[in-house]
Structure formats: structure tokens, C-alpha cells
Amino acid sequence: MNFPTFLVLNMDDNLDIKNLDSFIAQNYSNYQLIVASKKSHGTFFNVSEFVFEEENEDKIINALIEKVEGNKLVLARKIDNDHLEELIKLEKSLKHENQIATLKTEKNKISNFFFMMLNKIIELIFGYTLYDCKLCCMAFASVPLEVLRVLNNSSLYTKINKWKGINFTATQTALKTKIKFKTKILKNILYLISSLIIILGAILSLVFVEFIQNQLLLKLFLVFVIIVSLYVVFVEIIRIIIKHKIGDNIFDKAEILNKN
Secondary structure, three states: OOOEEEEEEEOOOOOOHHHHHHHHHHHOOOOEEEEEEOOOOOOOOOEEEEEEOOOOHHHHHHHHHHHOOOOEEEEEOOOOOOOOHHHHHHHHOOOOOOEEEEEEOOOOHHHHHHHHHHHHHHHHHHOOEEOOOEEEEEEEOHHHHHHHHHOOOHHHHHOEEOOOOOEEEEEEOOOOOOOOOOOOOHHHHHHHHHHHHHHHHHHHHHHHOHHHHOOHHHHHHHHHHHHHHHHHHHHHHHHHHHHHHHOOOOOOOOOEEEEO
16 A cells, blocks of 8 residues: 555543644545544544553554554654654655654764663674664654564564664654653562672682682682673663663553444
């Protein structure tokens, strides 16, 4: 289908859906508009509104990706009534079939440096990078959209860059909207604390246990344990940072309660 699909989450119920539909209709003669809400807002022309009890946005996105009929997707996790033009800006910036369009704000040199360093570490350890953009709104051309359609965890690919051979285009924006992801980091904290206890125990054993001090193999083993534990500490700290920025990797789909 040669038209764009706009998938908009309205889980805070602050979006004027009628105004959104009217705004998009002013710019496109053919389009699909999918809205996810917590309650029904009535029937609007060319709007498919899906009602969810689920609050996890990733589960909602996983459920609605299969409803996308267009050859382009503009995904808005959060958008307000005063910045609807950002959705049009994203769609218009998709010039090729293998592009992903993002909204970007300027960083100062220090913030940009630390973000680049973090991304290099993440890529080295996990094989992907974080998007250098605002996750509230993104757009996907036909090639990445086809990939999203077949993934059970398509929402993850709207938060991290695991794409190969895909071109990116970034548009400057003054949009201040930020997405806060709810995540579970208790397991990571437990791994972190356990590793620190192991490191402390190994160091104390090396310093105060005379028997170990006289055994070269035991000393080498404890040094190895310290090195491995330090690596675990480092990795878990990076995992916690990643989860804070993008939340969890979600495979589940939210249950649709109603559709208008």
C-alpha cells in the first residue's frame, strides 16, 4: 500500500484525536491513522482507535505493528497537540525505502563525547548501539518496516540500533518530550552486589589468609576471580544504564479490549 501509517500512543489521554486526524488529512489524501488509548473517544473518519488496559507501551507497539497497512510507519510514543507537525516532518524526510528518520536535539560537546563513548562500549559488549535521537517519535521506510512486521519484539528495534545496511536521517527539533521507561533492574543489582562481595572476599583472602599467600595457584585463581567479577560489575552497570534509557526487551503483546 503506497501510503503512510501513523501509529500514535495516547495512553495519557491528552491528545485531541479529532484534531490529529484533521491535521494529517490536511497533508495527505491517503493515509492510515492508528491510535492506542486507555478509553474510547468515539468514532472519527479514517481513525482506528484501539483501547488497552495495559500500560506498557512496548507491549502495545508489539500488538499494533501487525495492524500497519502502509508502506511507511511514523511511530509516536508520545506527542502533544502543539507539535503535530513533527510527525509530518518525519514522514517527509523518508526519501528512500531503507531509511529510518529520527528527531534530534543538539548536545553540548561533553554530553556528545560521553554518549559516543557509552555507545562504543555497548556495541563492543552487546553488538548494538543506542539511538542518538528522541525516542518519542520515529519513522520507518518500507524495508525496516517489513522487518518490524515479522518480529515478536518489534518495539525493541524502535529503541536500539541493531540495523545493518539501513540509512538514517536526522531532523533537528525543538521538541522537549522525553520518554521514561519502567524497567526491572533488581536482578542486575543483585548480580552487581554479589560480584562486589566476591571481589571483597577474594581481596581479604589474599591479604589476610597466610595459607593462600603461600599457594601460588590459589593466588592466581583468586586474581582470576577478581578480574571476572570486575567484568561482571562493569557489565551490570552498563546494563542498568541501558535499561534506564530504553527499558526492557519485551516480547509480549498487549490485549486489545476494544476497537473503534
